[in-house]
Amino acid sequence: MLSTTRSRLSPAVKNVPRHALPNAITAKAAFATVRNAHHSLPEPDEPDASTNDFILSILKADPSMRNTKAFRATFNLRARPTPIPADPLPDSALPPLSTQSNPVTKTNVAPETDLHVAAQILNPVYRRTALVKLQGPFTDRQLDSVSKGLVYLEKLGLVSVIVVELDDWIRGGDGEKVAVTNEVNRVVSALESQGARARPILQSIVRLGPKPLDALLADNELATSGEIPIPEAHTLPHDLNTIRSALRAGEIPVLPPLALDSFCRTVRIHSNDVIGALAKGMGEAGNAPVKPSQGGVDDVDLTPLRLMIINREGGIPSYARSGLPHLLVNLTAEHKHIHDTFHQSWASTNPSALGNLALARTCLEHMPPSSSAIMVSHRSPSSLIGNLITNKPELSSSLPHALLQTNRKLSPATPTILRRGLPIRVVKKVSELDRDRMKALLESSFNRVLDEEAYYKRLEERLDFAIVAGDYAGAAIVTSEGPLSSPHRITYLDKFAVDPKHQGDGTVDFLWVALHDESYGLGLPFSANPNGGKGGEGEGTDLVWRSRSDNPVNKWYFERASGHLRIGKWVMFWCDAEKRLKIEEGRRGFAGLSFSEEWEHGRISHWSKHIDAIPSAWT
Incomplete structure (x- = not known):
């Protein structure tokens, strides 16, 4: 299934994922969440506009489960006691337990997942x-x-x-x-x-x-x-x-x-x-x-x-x-x-x-x-x-x-x-990488065992550049794929990893912005990455990567990619090189860009052929 975000009718939003644009369904769902929120929260004796405004401010924050758990840990929130009915029903009267379509381990489930987010965060201890x-x-x-x-x-x-x-x-x-x-x-x-x-x-x-x-x-x-x-x-x-x-x-x-x-x-x-x-x-x-x-x-x-x-x-x-x-x-x-x-x-x-x-x-x-x-x-x-x-x-x-x-x-x-953040640096040679730290980062991020010898041997031939955050708190490894003698090499995001301890502290965004400035955003005046590398000078290239179709991170990728293509167990993503498109868009004025420009013909089949053949890095 091929999906691209460029539109003939709307050149101003050519890079915007369709699912990220406002739509009636999203608006309706958000309204329903707010409208029904009072059914999950304890009702005050005399609700007033101030109380409602407070609760709505919490709902607008739209915290994820990870955000909520981090907030609860910071303020050591009290768990709500489970109410005990005066006359318990016999076991035969209880409804059957529903099964989960995606079972997860007990340690990954917060005990209060059935409570509304706003109700969980209103009772601080510290x-x-x-x-x-x-x-x-x-x-x-x-x-x-x-x-x-x-x-x-x-x-x-x-x-x-x-x-x-x-x-x-x-x-x-x-x-x-x-x-x-x-x-x-x-x-x-x-x-x-x-x-x-x-x-x-x-x-x-x-x-x-x-x-x-x-x-x-x-x-x-x-x-x-x-x-x-x-x-x-x-x-x-x-x-x-x-x-x-x-x-x-x-x-x-x-x-x-x-x-x-x-x-x-x-x-x-x-x-x-x-x-x-x-x-x-x-x-x-x-x-x-x-x-x-x-x-x-x-x-x-x-x-x-x-x-x-x-x-x-x-x-x-x-x-x-x-x-x-x-x-x-x-x-x-x-x-x-x-x-x-x-x-x-x-x-x-x-x-x-x-x-x-x-x-x-x-x-x-x-x-x-x-x-x-x-x-x-x-x-x-x-x-x-x-x-x-x-x-x-x-x-x-x-x-x-x-x-x-x-x-x-x-x-x-x-x-x-x-x-406070972390220093960001661009590395050009495999010899400049700390292999032990990089291996530890990749294995902790992907929760898999790296085939170290084979992986670094491939990097010796294919490495384009790597971006390292701090003391290997995160890294983006970019390789050059396709035949080594071909002029049409593929700029491929081989690994994008953030240490679990640094997820949620901005490291992910810091890394991706630097990645943008070194690849598909290169050459634009606002892409002068101050952390080394090309310094904003040069011509940007399309950035391509793949992810397993069941990867929960794909939602994050969909929001940042120009388009995607499903290839068997993989989803192939890409980000269009921005400088060439901006120049062409400016030249055409109100005419805008076509769905596929002349220089883009055949590129997707070329990418999918070579990217699907990239060997796994894991044992």
């Missing part, structure tokens, strides 16, 4: 913290909307530690401290109007300058090279007692951007310095898990789980999306590249973007590896819930550009998710 930069000024209505989102997060177990900032503040101006105090009290009032308990903390929590030991690191080679960002302020353990007291009392602490200088004077500093100091100090104070207290309110783990930057401008503009926001940022690999490609015109529309990028990099260095930062406009408070539950962006950054450009979710208000 409460975690988020550092929040509230970057106004906001109108009263905007502040109420933001406050509602933060209150929803508290219900899910994530308690905010808020630092206020106003873009129109003038440092050193008259009445500076009065303005700071007024804004803190205004935020507290907004939170309390949404039903939360909040506490203004008006004294200085942080101290200017790095800690003495941190200052010594300034002479260290790693520190001076920028690998270890050192905050411009710091806290001592007892400085956090006020925050800890508020959290234990069930209150949201709201702080001004104030600090103590060396003369014990209170001075106003930038909120980024306060948040950076809190990220390091709270991370150090909250390393050990905290057990629930015996009182009425559970204790809170001070280690920040999220950094949330809520502003008026949204995420970081991307040159690859014509100024629309980056979706997912790998700070380790992309920090410098984002600086270098930041257009001068964005300095007026997004003046704090690069400063917030640096803040995320500083904070995530002192937060757990699973943590993330989100830069979000006040227009998208519900995105905070989606990010908390799924820990991923609203749209995958590895989706085809045509699909992203036509998606209504992508707008100036779309949030940017930032992860």
Whole structure:
């Protein structure tokens, strides 16, 4: 069965998979899910619009089972007790058990799979913290909307530690401290109007300058090279007692951007310095898990789980999306590249973007590896819930550009998710690969035993390039298939693997974006992969790969492929080389592309012939 996504009638979406486009069936199914959600949830005594809005925000996050299990593990959610009927029915009266069409092992099935997702995540045992930069000024209505989102997060177990900032503040101006105090009290009032308990903390929590030991690191080679960002302020353990007291009392602490200088004077500093100091100090104070207290309110783990930057401008503009926001940022690999490609015109529309990028990099260095930062406009408070539950962006950054450009979710208000990430490097020679680590990665990812000698012998002849994420946390191996003397070689994705421990942390998207830039996206201005390789220079080639027809990952492949063909037990996927198609599309104007261009005739039969003959890599 042949399927391709290019359409004569709709050239703007030629690379969009048909199943990814909106349709009536999908819309109807989504409506039915929301409409019937109340049958699975405990009904409050007096349901109100706020409760319904909260539940809908959870449903819109659309968490997978893996996302839900990870969320439950983070907050150690209580399992719902199984109700026992007063008069049990005899066994003969019970309906027969239904059999599963796809049986799975017991260890892979969560015990609460029969409960609705929203009902599973509303009962936290451990409460975690988020550092929040509230970057106004906001109108009263905007502040109420933001406050509602933060209150929803508290219900899910994530308690905010808020630092206020106003873009129109003038440092050193008259009445500076009065303005700071007024804004803190205004935020507290907004939170309390949404039903939360909040506490203004008006004294200085942080101290200017790095800690003495941190200052010594300034002479260290790693520190001076920028690998270890050192905050411009710091806290001592007892400085956090006020925050800890508020959290234990069930209150949201709201702080001004104030600090103590060396003369014990209170001075106003930038909120980024306060948040950076809190990220390091709270991370150090909250390393050990905290057990629930015996009182009425559970204790809170001070280690920040999220950094949330809520502003008026949204995420970081991307040159690859014509100024629309980056979706997912790998700070380790992309920090410098984002600086270098930041257009001068964005300095007026997004003046704090690069400063917030640096803040995320500083904070995530002192937060757990699973943590993330989100830069979000006040227009998208519900995105905070989606990010908390799924820990991923609203749209995958590895989706085809045509699909992203036509998606209504992508707008100036779309949030940017930032992860500490991993270094990404392109390898050209088999001798540059760590065979033992690569073997361990492939076997753990595919859960099969690699025929090592035969596989590496094939790579010696066929390797085009490999992309490695971090210390072999993930890899994409691309080979050149077909007769070695043929000018029509096939660029073949031989292996795409991510260590199970890194699935869900963005590594998959980071790898695929780099793969795009080195193969079918090569030559386009937004495909200058900053991690080595061809650097965006050259002509792109069609990328082809195969997957077993019953592979559960195929859904992910369908969303990214230009087309597919079923070949026996295999599904062959391909991504069209984008540069040639864009040039031809621009030349024809409104006429658009044909279903199959002249240079594409016969390519599918050529691919299928050679790809079906590729030997298995497994024993």
